[in-house]
Amino acid sequence: MTMQVEHSHTDTNTEEKIIAAARKVFLSKGFSGTRTRDIAEEAGINLALLNYYFRSKQKLFELVMQEKIQKLLGSLLPIFNNNATSLEDKIALIVDNYIEILSESPDLPIFVLNEIRKKNFQIVPKSDLGTVIMQSSFIKQLQERRTDINPVQFLLSILGMIIFPFVAKPLLDYNGLAKEDIFLSLMQERKKLIPVWADAILKSNDVTK
Amino acid sequence: MTMQVEHSHTDTNTEEKIIAAARKVFLSKGFSGTRTRDIAEEAGINLALLNYYFRSKQKLFELVMQEKIQKLLGSLLPIFNNNATSLEDKIALIVDNYIEILSESPDLPIFVLNEIRKKNFQIVPKSDLGTVIMQSSFIKQLQERRTDINPVQFLLSILGMIIFPFVAKPLLDYNGLAKEDIFLSLMQERKKLIPVWADAILKSNDVTK
DNA sequence: AAGTATTTTAATCAAATGATTAAATGGAAG
DNA sequence: CTTCCATTTAATCATTTGATTAAAATACTT
Numbered sequence: 001m002t003m004q005v006e007h008s009h010t011d012t013n014t015e016e017k018i019i020a021a022a023r024k025v026f027l028s029k030g031f032s033g034t035r036t037r038d039i040a041e042e043a044g045i046n047l048a049l050l051n052y053y054f055r056s057k058q059k060l061f062e063l064v065m066q067e068k069i070q071k072l073l074g075s076l077l078p079i080f081n082n083n084a085t086s087l088e089d090k091i092a093l094i095v096d097n098y099i100e101i102l103s104e105s106p107d108l109p110i111f112v113l114n115e116i117r118k119k120n121f122q123i124v125p126k127s128d129l130g131t132v133i134m135q136s137s138f139i140k141q142l143q144e145r146r147t148d149i150n151p152v153q154f155l156l157s158i159l160g161m162i163i164f165p166f167v168a169k170p171l172l173d174y175n176g177l178a179k180e181d182i183f184l185s186l187m188q189e190r191k192k193l194i195p196v197w198a199d200a201i202l203k204s205n206d207v208t209k
Numbered sequence: 210m211t212m213q214v215e216h217s218h219t220d221t222n223t224e225e226k227i228i229a230a231a232r233k234v235f236l237s238k239g240f241s242g243t244r245t246r247d248i249a250e251e252a253g254i255n256l257a258l259l260n261y262y263f264r265s266k267q268k269l270f271e272l273v274m275q276e277k278i279q280k281l282l283g284s285l286l287p288i289f290n291n292n293a294t295s296l297e298d299k300i301a302l303i304v305d306n307y308i309e310i311l312s313e314s315p316d317l318p319i320f321v322l323n324e325i326r327k328k329n330f331q332i333v334p335k336s337d338l339g340t341v342i343m344q345s346s347f348i349k350q351l352q353e354r355r356t357d358i359n360p361v362q363f364l365l366s367i368l369g370m371i372i373f374p375f376v377a378k379p380l381l382d383y384n385g386l387a388k389e390d391i392f393l394s395l396m397q398e399r400k401k402l403i404p405v406w407a408d409a410i411l412k413s414n415d416v417t418k
Numbered sequence: 419a420a421g422t423a424t425t426t427t428a429a430t431c432a433a434a435t436g437a438t439t440a441a442a443t444g445g446a447a448g
Numbered sequence: 449c450t451t452c453c454a455t456t457t458a459a460t461c462a463t464t465t466g467a468t469t470a471a472a473a474t475a476c477t478t
Contacts, residue, residue, distance in 0.1 A: 014425080033241035033327060036466060046427050051467055107326065110376075114323045117316065117379035118242060130386035152387060152395065153402055157370045159377070164369030167319075167376055170326035177339035178361060186361065192416050193362055200413035201406045223455080245436060255457050260437055 015053050017043045022060050023067070027111050031061050031120040058121075065121045068112050073129065075101065080136035087141040087202075092195045095162055099187050102166045110167045148206045157201065161194050224262050226252045228272065235273050236320050240329040243270075267330075274321070274330045281321050282338065284310065289345035296350040296411075301404045304371055308396050311375045319376045357415045366410065370403050 021043035025034050036057050040047040054060040079085075079093045102108060115121065133139065139151045146154075165172075165187060172178040178186060230252035234243050245266050249256040263269040288294075288302045311317060324330060342348065348360045355363075374381075374396060381387040387395060 029327060030239065030241065030323070032239060033329075035464080037464095047466090048428085048468080049426060052425080055467095057466065110319065110323050110326060113376055113379055114239075114319050116383055117319060118238060120242075125384055129384040130381075133386065150395070150398070153399065156374045156377070156395075156399075157403075157406060160369035160371075160373030161366045162369075164373045164376070165365045167322055167373070168365070168368070170322055172339075174325055175334055175338040177342065186359070186365075189359070190362065190365075194366075196413050196416050197366060197410045200409040204405050204409035207401050207405050244434080246434095256436090257438080257458085258456065261455080264437095266436065 014043075014045065014049065018045065018050060018053055018060070019063065022064050026061060026064050027068070027105075027107055030111065031057075031115060031118070034061075062121045062123060065112070065115060066123055068108060069123070071101065071105070072108055072112050077129075077132060077136070080133060080138040083137045085137075087138070087145060088195065088199065090138050090141070091158065091198045094158070095194045095198075096191055098162045099191050102163065103184055103187055106166045106169050108166075109163050110170075113167075145202060146206075148208045154201070158194070158198055161190070161197065165190070223252075223254065223258065227254065227259060227262055227269070231269050231273050232276070235270060236277070236314075236316055239320065240266075240270050240324060240327070271330045271332060274324060275332055277317060277321050278332070280310065280314070281317055286338075286341060286345070289342060289347040292346045294346075296347070296354060297404065297408065299347050299350070300367065300407045303367070304403045304407075305400055307371045308400050311372065312393055312396055315375045315378055317375075318372050319379075322376075354411060355415075357417045363410070367403070367407055370406065371399070374399070 018039065021039045025038045025042050029038070034057075036050055037047055039060070040050050043050075050060070054063070075097050076094065079090055079097065082090070085093065133155075134151070142149070142151050142154060165183075169178075169183060172183065173180065227248065230248045234247045234251050238247070243266075245259055246256055248269070249259050252259075259269070263272070284306050285303070288299055288306065291299070294302065342364075343360070348364075351358070351360045351363060374392075378387075378392060381392065382389065
């Protein structure tokens with residue numbers, strides 16, 4: 001029964017090195033594919049240090065996941081809830097914001113989505129994000145504009161147009177459809193395309209009629 | 210140096226049981242997350258049999274991957290290359306076909322895309338799918354209709370609208386945005402929505418002007 | 419400088435895991 | 449029945465891997 005370990009002063013340096021390494025290796029190889037030794041090596045430290053700072057691989061992973069989920073979803077709500085912006089503004093902001101984030105971390109979505117799928121961690125969603133989104137200004141504006149469109153359907157399409165290319169990136173590489181170098185410029189181009197296309201969808205025929 | 214193992218008659222039964230089990234376990238847990246013992250148990254056989262029929266976990270995995278890539282991409286080309294159908298028809302066919310396939314295997318896309326990303330296998334793409342697609346009837350029709358739209362951009366949007374919901378399904382569950390039961394009916398609804406929305410995109414403003 | 423606490427390491431453990439081996443089982447052919 | 453061969457199994461190996469331990473090194477306080 002040892003007393004709780006505390007890292008008071010020198011804290012930041014090594015601990016942050018480990019987390020940074022964990023971010024990198026976990027993101028690239030996933031939970032099951034990552035060996036704690038990989039992380040230690042990447043951090044340039046001894047393996048035992050990893051278990052000294054964090055009690056286990058699992059704990060370290062959940063820390064990283066927490067961050068990644070936040071990074072993937074965190075910017076959405078503020079935009080969704082802003083009553084001062086129009087629907088078009090919100091869409092443009094989401095597109096712009098997401099493509100910027102994902103251009104820096106193309107693997108982020110597929111990593112997070114796949115790890116959630118495999119249930120390799122146990123993090124309880126803080127707020128009921130679903131409910132919060134469905135009550136957001138974005139959804140209300142959408143329902144006013146098009147009472148016939150299920151907001152979830154519209155949202156899935158917009159997010160799909162934004163996020164899917166990053167998820168499909170490995171396949172594009174694999175099949176030579178978008179070599180690494182032009183991929184990012186394609187994504188930049190999408191910043192202008194998606195808002196226009198979202199607008200076209202908002203003006204589309206009513207399917208229910 | 211033993212002679213090559215051949216399974217002449219009783220072949221089908223056990224071997225197929227193993228492959229079926231491998232499909233299931235690999236798809237659910239990914240390559241790194243899968244233990245050969247899991248597969249053996251799922252197949253109701255002894256672990257050694259697995260290495261008797263297939264030389265290794267790797268070999269078995271690549272067999273499954275081969276199938277899954279085919280399942281994910283195989284139906285695309287025939288539709289793309291059909292000169293007899295209009296652009297609208299092709300889109301409707303792709304939407305219909307994909308949503309049907311994915312409704313039965315919701316995990317298929319994220320599994321394939323993530324394993325490709327992690328390079329957990331070594332399968333050379335048979336045809337240069339990228340080139341074939343870019344020379345397909347679909348792309349030609351698209352370019353005739355809208356010279357200003359980069360076909361890859363359009364394709365990514367359509368596929369994103371179709372595939373992304375399945376990729377995001379774990380997150381929707383996780384956040385209570387689409388409970389399991391209504392998810393599939395949402396996807397059925399999308400069969401009608403996406404073609405209309407694709408059409409709206411085709412009629413959208415020219416961004417380059 | 420001594421003493422104390424913190425940080426880091428080398429060595430090792432125990433469990434998990436992919437793979438092999440040698441033996442057994444069972445059916446088909448003669 | 450017995451021989452033969454494909455199939456199946458139990459037992460075991462060797463390596464990998466997450467984790468621990470005890471000691472050494474370093475930093476901090478007085």
